[in-house]
Amino acid sequence: MRFIIRDDPAAVGEYVGNYISRRINEFNPTPEKKFVLGLPTGSSPIPTYKHLIKLVKEGKLSFKNVITFNMDEYVGLPRDHPESYHTFMFTQFFSHIDIPPSQVNLLDGTVEDLIGECNAYEQKIKDAGGIDLFLAGIGEDGHVAFNEPGSSLVSRTRIKTLAYDTILANSRFFGNDLKKVPHMALTVGVATVLDAREVVVVVTGQRKSLALSKSIEEGINHLTTLSALQMHPWALIVADEDATAELRVKTVKYFKSIERVQDEVETMHRELKKKKVNGVNPNIIEQVPSME
Numbered sequence: 001m002r003f004i005i006r007d008d009p010a011a012v013g014e015y016v017g018n019y020i021s022r023r024i025n026e027f028n029p030t031p032e033k034k035f036v037l038g039l040p041t042g043s044s045p046i047p048t049y050k051h052l053i054k055l056v057k058e059g060k061l062s063f064k065n066v067i068t069f070n071m072d073e074y075v076g077l078p079r080d081h082p083e084s085y086h087t088f089m090f091t092q093f094f095s096h097i098d099i100p101p102s103q104v105n106l107l108d109g110t111v112e113d114l115i116g117e118c119n120a121y122e123q124k125i126k127d128a129g130g131i132d133l134f135l136a137g138i139g140e141d142g143h144v145a146f147n148e149p150g151s152s153l154v155s156r157t158r159i160k161t162l163a164y165d166t167i168l169a170n171s172r173f174f175g176n177d178l179k180k181v182p183h184m185a186l187t188v189g190v191a192t193v194l195d196a197r198e199v200v201v202v203v204t205g206q207r208k209s210l211a212l213s214k215s216i217e218e219g220i221n222h223l224t225t226l227s228a229l230q231m232h233p234w235a236l237i238v239a240d241e242d243a244t245a246e247l248r249v250k251t252v253k254y255f256k257s258i259e260r261v262q263d264e265v266e267t268m269h270r271e272l273k274k275k276k277v278n279g280v281n282p283n284i285i286e287q288v289p290s291m292e
């Protein structure tokens with residue numbers, strides 16, 4: 001697992017935005033071979049979305065040949081509700097970039113057959129060739145998507161009842177009225193996230209610091225579902241300084257000290273790819289012992 005620390009949320013957004021942009025451009029997507037991107041909602045990815053929008057406006061990035069799959073959606077909120085994740089994604093991101101709406105996928109929490117909706121979503125991801133890069137955030141209790149504490153670490157897209165802490169955290173978007181916050185959601189599973197070829201997680205703010213510590217400094221545990229990321233062959237967490245408040249000084253020093261080496265290996269990896277050297281393992285980055 002790679003772990004990068006930046007000063008503040010804006011710097012995190014710039015780093016992650018550039019990272020995703022580089023991945024899409026290196027992939028060189030075409031109408032026949034589209035890049036498949038998994039996306040989250042929440043306040044944490046907003047600076048990343050802002051930076052990606054900027055890159056599109058500057059002509060440095062295009063989403064014309066990108067397919068997106070969002071992580072989750074509330075059950076029972078109409079798609080045009082101001083707090084639905086559907087509305088959030090179009091307001092914050094999709095309306096500002098050049099992605100054809102037909103390539104945007106979001107779960108629909110208003111359909112009658114919610115189980116059928118979840119199963120069809122998993123199938124749609126498979127049919128698209130799997131997710132190339134899944135961007136994620138983290139809940140205050142360490143959840144990824146809506147995989148609340150106690151979720152199976154091999155879970156797939158399904159209906160979840162939200163934890164009280166999550167309802168409380170999300171009530172800020174519903175006029176602080178707990179009764180207005182939906183209590184159920186459709187969410188991709190932990191295994192759906194882990195199936196992606198690459199996972200990038202944005203963690204900002206002090207209120208996420210305990211969850212971050214539990215995810216990377218302790219063992220894999222279904223009470224902190226993001227900790228399952230430790231099993232992923234190519235995961236990256238990008239945090240701001242505030243989010244590191246509960247980490248051991250040793251952990252922060254370690255990851256800061258290897259960042260330079262990580263960058264060098266990334267550059268080497270890119271150069272090798274560019275030269276199309278035969279027989280190069282695309283996961284060469286994983287072979288650097290200091291990064292495991």
Ligand SMILES: N[C@@H]1[C@@H](O)[C@H](O)[C@@H](COP(=O)(O)O)O[C@@H]1O
Nearest residue numbers: 040042043044137138139145146
């Ligand atoms: N389902 C979403 C998660 O995907 C998101 O990571 C989390 C944190 O949101 P924020 O970034 O606003 O703290 O909120 C919700 O629970």
